Amino acid sequence: MEISAAGRLEVRITTADVGKRVSVRSLSEPGVASEKFTDTVGVLTSWTEGVLLITRKSGESVRVAQSALVAGKVVPPAPARRRGTPAASYEELARVAARAWRPVESERLGEWELRAAAGFTRRANSVLPLGDPGLPLDEALTAVRRWYGERGLPAYVQTATGAEGTQELLCAELERRGWVREVTAELWTGGLAAVADTAEGTGVLLSREADEAWLSRYQRKGVGEVALRVLGGGPSVWFATVPGADAPAAIGRCVVDGRWASFAAVEVDPAQRRRGLATEVMAALARRALEEGASAAWLQVETDNAGARALYAGMGFTTHHAYHHYREPANAGTDR
Numbered sequence: 001m002e003i004s005a006a007g008r009l010e011v012r013i014t015t016a017d018v019g020k021r022v023s024v025r026s027l028s029e030p031g032v033a034s035e036k037f038t039d040t041v042g043v044l045t046s047w048t049e050g051v052l053l054i055t056r057k058s059g060e061s062v063r064v065a066q067s068a069l070v071a072g073k074v075v076p077p078a079p080a081r082r083r084g085t086p087a088a089s090y091e092e093l094a095r096v097a098a099r100a101w102r103p104v105e106s107e108r109l110g111e112w113e114l115r116a117a118a119g120f121t122r123r124a125n126s127v128l129p130l131g132d133p134g135l136p137l138d139e140a141l142t143a144v145r146r147w148y149g150e151r152g153l154p155a156y157v158q159t160a161t162g163a164e165g166t167q168e169l170l171c172a173e174l175e176r177r178g179w180v181r182e183v184t185a186e187l188w189t190g191g192l193a194a195v196a197d198t199a200e201g202t203g204v205l206l207s208r209e210a211d212e213a214w215l216s217r218y219q220r221k222g223v224g225e226v227a228l229r230v231l232g233g234g235p236s237v238w239f240a241t242v243p244g245a246d247a248p249a250a251i252g253r254c255v256v257d258g259r260w261a262s263f264a265a266v267e268v269d270p271a272q273r274r275r276g277l278a279t280e281v282m283a284a285l286a287r288r289a290l291e292e293g294a295s296a297a298w299l300q301v302e303t304d305n306a307g308a309r310a311l312y313a314g315m316g317f318t319t320h321h322a323y324h325h326y327r328e329p330a331n332a333g334t335d336r
Contacts, residue, residue, distance in 0.1 A: 110134025
């Protein structure tokens with residue numbers, strides 16, 4: 001917090017700082033004798049009618065009354081990077097992630113990409129808004145709803161928070177228009193060599209295609225032609241399998257794209273967990289990616305998946321940003 005020469009806390013932010021990362025202290029219980037302070041750090045997404053809206057790294061929006069402000073300042077847009085973690089912008093990672101999970105159909109709306117894959121996963125059936133849609137926001141969202149409605153799909157917009165260049169302002173605008181945040185997850189990055197060094201990768205078979213055995217372990221059941229196209233799409237795709245008696249003991253998927261290698265669909269037979277099979281799968285895939293010239297790794301993990309988060313943290317992965325899927329308002333179908 002900012003402290004004046006006289007030792008007093010000061011508010012050094014104004015409405016002109018909307019869009020910047022700020023740190024504020026406010027009275028959580030104004031007017032009460034035993035007043036408490038609350039500290040909030042995030043992007044200032046609006047300041048209207050005496051209320052500040054601050055979006056935290058997680059995507060959570062916090063309302064702070066201007067009258068409750070005790071101190072505030074603008075802070076650097078991103079925290080210092082931990083040693084060993086690859087440097088990357090949000091836009092670079094968003095584009096790499098999109099190439100690793102391609103839809104079967106896409107269309108441009110200005111710099112936005114509208115993606116569809118018959119409803120197989122939100123990532124392949126949502127808008128990736130990197131840049132200007134070329135229309136005022138309300139008109140762009142109307143076009144989005146119409147495009148997905150023509151395909152019998154709900155309209156989703158994928159956004160991100162928590163890193164330099166992410167979309168806190170867009171999140172706030174969507175929420176003001178009644179769009180509902182349904183899913184939040186995180187994208188983590190790490191050094192690829194560290195993943196390869198965690199295990200020998202023995203007993204892991206690698207293939208260019210997801211065969212019947214691999215699919216029998218994959219958690220998404222009823223995988224059809226569209227899903228197979230999404231799973232098999234990407235610059236250089238590898239599928240890993242640890243054979244089992246009736247079905248694979250473990251599986252995984254990796255996409256190599258330049259310096260980046262992504263990991264997904266790492267799944268283990270529940271009866272064989274805690275035997276290091278997930279680590280073996282990732283190590284084998286990481287070694288193949290290193291052979292293809294990659295040096296950095298990324299993956300996506302749900303915020304409530306404690307087991308996966310502990311595994312990836314042990315491999316040196318750290319959070320880069322959070323990403324969210326916003327669904328159109330329930331009554332939006334009337335203007336399609």
